[in-house]
Amino acid sequence: MKSPSNLPAVKILPSLLAADPGHLAGACQAVQAAGADGLHLDIMDGHFVPNLSFGPDFVRMARTVAPDLYRHVHLMVTRPDELADAFMDAGAQTLLFHVEARAEIRPLIAHLRNRGVVPGLVLNPETPAEAVRPYLSDIDEVLLMTVHPGFGGQSFMKEVLPKIAEIHALAPGLPISVDGGVTLESATWCAAQGANYLIAGTALFRSPTMAGDIIAMRDACRAAYPKP
Ligand code: DX5
Ligand code: ZN
Numbered sequence: 001m002k003s004p005s006n007l008p009a010v011k012i013l014p015s016l017l018a019a020d021p022g023h024l025a026g027a028c029q030a031v032q033a034a035g036a037d038g039l040h041l042d043i044m045d046g047h048f049v050p051n052l053s054f055g056p057d058f059v060r061m062a063r064t065v066a067p068d069l070y071r072h073v074h075l076m077v078t079r080p081d082e083l084a085d086a087f088m089d090a091g092a093q094t095l096l097f098h099v100e101a102r103a104e105i106r107p108l109i110a111h112l113r114n115r116g117v118v119p120g121l122v123l124n125p126e127t128p129a130e131a132v133r134p135y136l137s138d139i140d141e142v143l144l145m146t147v148h149p150g151f152g153g154q155s156f157m158k159e160v161l162p163k164i165a166e167i168h169a170l171a172p173g174l175p176i177s178v179d180g181g182v183t184l185e186s187a188t189w190c191a192a193q194g195a196n197y198l199i200a201g202t203a204l205f206r207s208p209t210m211a212g213d214i215i216a217m218r219d220a221c222r223a224a225y226p227k228p
Contacts, residue, residue: 008196008225011037012214013072015179016062017053017152018201024058027205028066034211038070038094040179040199043087045077048101049150056090063091070094072199074122074179076149077101081108088115096120096143099131109138120177124149125157129166136171141197146190147180152201156181161193168194168226184217191221 014036019027031039039062044053062071073092077083080097081104087095095117097103105121112119120141121132125148132142144163147154157180167176177197178190187198198221207213 008222009175010191010218010221010225011175011197012204012217012221013038013040013177013197013199014204014210014214015040015042015152015199015201016058017042018205020205025061025065028062028069030210032066032069034214036069036204036210036214038072039066040072040074040201041092043073043075043077043083044150045079045083048078048098049076051150056086059087059090059092072096072197074143075101076122079103081111084108084112085115088112088117092117094118094120094141096122096141098122098124098149099135100124100127105135106138109135122179123163125160129163129170132167133170136167136174139174141175141177142167142171143177143179143197143199144195145180146178146182146186149180154181156183156186158186158189161189164190164193164195184213184220187217188220188224191224192226194226196221196225 014031044051046052072094075097080101109119118140122143124145146157146160176195178195179199182200183203204210
């Protein structure tokens, strides 16, 4: 995951959950035009988390209106094994599911890979790094929740920072993403511990200068990322 200049491949992924629900297509196009590295789509089933959000048609919509924007799909659902195919059919390029969900983890990872989709696992704030350790060589990304999943606009949980460093030490080449309460400031704290994918909803969508904020976040995180 090192770029040619030996800098980490830092990616900034705006979360569509924070966009105006009346203008989601325009929001996808704005994220693409702002130079983001991809679009984060939060899928909630009203069971794993107490909220509902997007179904597969929203992923399909993003592919149609902003075809060059990478689709990074986060399943916050109790049965990811039952829903994964619908989201892959719709155009998910990375598909992440929770270790706390009810699914056979290895077979589902293998299924995603067989379908040409990048597999990743997600940990809730209280879930220890130990829970993902057996799967670190099977996946291409670990996402660490830095809020309780289900809603945008919450405050970043600083207590998750040591877990980033722990996973970075266990699997130094594995991309680590953080999701929840990510601002320019908290993104930099995360990058300093070894996170290189920064997912930000409210901070980027509430800003009138998304393109500039993406550049600032990417530059600050590259500078903060641990030197080899
Ligand atoms: C929370 C979601 C996040 C959310 C982040 O359950 O997984 O992706 O959109 O939103 P902010 O950046 O507003 O915390
Ligand atoms: Zn998310």
